[in-house]
Amino acid sequence: MDITVVGGGIGGLACAVALVKAGLPVRVLERRSSLPDAGTALGMWPNALRALDYLELGDKIRQVGVAQAEAVFRRPDGLRLARIRPRNPVVLVSRGALTRLLLDALPHGVVKTGVEVSDVDDLLVDSRVVVGADGINSVVREACFGGAYGLRYAGYAAWRGIVDGGYGPSGEILGHGAKFGVTAVEGGRTNWYAAVWSPAGTRFADRDLPELHRIFGDWCDPVGRILAATDESDIIRHDLHYVAPRLRSYVRDRVALVGDAAHAMTPDLGQGACQALEDGAVLGRCLASISDTEEALRHYDSLRRKASQRVAATARQVGRLTMRPRMAFARNALLRTGGLLMR
Ligand SMILES: Cc1cc2nc3c(=O)[nH]c(=O)nc-3n(C[C@H](O)[C@H](O)[C@H](O)COP(=O)(O)OP(=O)(O)OC[C@H]3O[C@@H](n4cnc5c(N)ncnc54)[C@H](O)[C@@H]3O)c2cc1C
Missing domain, CATH: 3.50.50.60 (FAD/NAD(P)-binding domain)
Known part of the structure; x- marks a missing residue:
């Protein structure tokens, strides 16, 4: 059978x-x-x-x-918290x-x-x-x-998208109850994701993109450029559950x-x-x-x-x-210490 x-x-x-x-x-x-x-x-x-x-x-x-050989972690103002190089590279694929x-x-x-x-x-x-x-x-x-x-419900929602072109090194930018990640993907394109601590089922009044601009608009490069290159209809949104x-x-x-x-x-x-x-x-x-x-x-x-x-x-x-707003200080301290130790 x-x-x-x-x-x-x-x-x-x-x-x-x-x-x-x-x-x-x-x-x-x-x-x-x-x-x-x-x-x-x-x-x-x-x-x-x-x-x-x-x-x-x-x-x-x-x-x-x-192949992604390293990831850089930064604060929204651009300050580098850590650079991590896994022993074996991760392979990014769509x-x-x-x-x-x-x-x-x-x-x-x-x-x-x-x-x-x-x-x-x-x-x-x-x-x-x-x-x-x-x-x-x-x-x-x-x-x-x-x-x-x-x-x-995990307490946060995620948005994902892909844009043409490269936008610098892979990694995450970590804020208070929000993060923005960037990785390469095949075809010379860039994959991005954003996560925001928010009550389950939060629906943004209008469309996702203006809200993402509002939340991440003043974050360091390349966040603004990636959002500017993103088409609203290509964004995938999930409330995250386990x-x-x-x-x-x-x-x-x-x-x-x-x-x-x-x-x-x-x-x-x-x-x-x-x-x-x-x-x-x-x-x-x-x-x-x-x-x-x-x-x-x-x-x-x-x-x-x-x-x-x-x-x-x-x-x-x-x-x-990484996501709970009240953990941000401890998270950044951990990453900075870990990053210094790994140098
Ligand atoms: C924001 C986000 C980022 C992620 N990033 C990563 C990452 O970087 N690396 C990683 O490893 N994972 C990542 N994941 C997780 C990954 O997407 C999932 O864990 C993975 O897709 C699970 O695979 P699956 O085959 O179990 O389920 P699925 O991919 O969901 O496939 C289930 C399939 O079953 C079909 N199906 C459902 N119900 C029925 C039915 N009744 N009858 C017939 N067919 C049915 C569906 O149509 C679907 O095709 C991410 C997830 C999210 C939300």
Whole structure:
């Protein structure tokens, strides 16, 4: 019987590639009519690159993406707080390019678009396993893991966009309850994101761009130039949520969760998609190497649940430290001390 993956995002496609690589039959059901061929940048950390290497796509992503060797942290007045050079560079790649690479590694017909899943029991009738890879608002989590698990608002909202051209070094500018980040992305373009501490569901009266100009207008370069180059219709806005409480298991009977469905986290470590890639690759490997389905799923849970939940908890702590207005002084002091020590 097929393994049915619900959701053709990063986690679902990674799982499907791992299963196809092992010669197992798989179908991916995706509700959208087509998969994204654009989108803002995702940082691929070494853990994600290892998962992509396992899927035999690591070299391709390194070719397509842009390696980020350092990040500079500044205050809104331009004062440098720290410059951080990770031991291994992060590879920045747009969601569209990553999706295309994963999709190209699958035989034609594996991904069925325009199919919205609402009944998991139905799928279980003719599936060996159902993989819930259906993102933060997962219907598979809701149906099979119960209503005890929900989403909690992190206390801040984020805006993202991409503009043509380069705007200097990658990094973040950190203010009181607000931050603005800049990274390169393939094609000589620049990816930006902004986050603002705000009550859930705050809607700006008019459009996003004038409000972003109001909040960030007097911040140091290149914030003003990037906002001036941004088209209102290209801005993506999210209230940021995470899954709470932590799931006690990512597996129930013949159903397993991967990615945001299992552990949606705040984006403060840039790890959500990286963890989804790891989940997908590991679940595929477990199902390929252990013939007993229940044992394979148990093994997946033991390898991925605690590890991914630790990352989610750290992301939340980093989010509080960088975003809470009353933490700004302590955060800047920490970054300056850390930056001096790393020189
Ligand atoms: C502001 C921001 C910045 C981020 N930056 C980074 C970063 O730099 N690095 C990083 O690693 N991560 C980052 N992330 C996180 C990353 O975007 C997510 O963690 C990642 O996309 C999760 O992948 P997924 O496959 O689990 O879910 P998704 O990408 O959400 O995919 C789920 C798929 O399931 C489909 N689906 C949903 N319901 C159904 C249904 N009922 N039936 C069929 N299909 C369905 C959806 O259409 C979608 O295609 C960021 C997130 C945010 C909000």
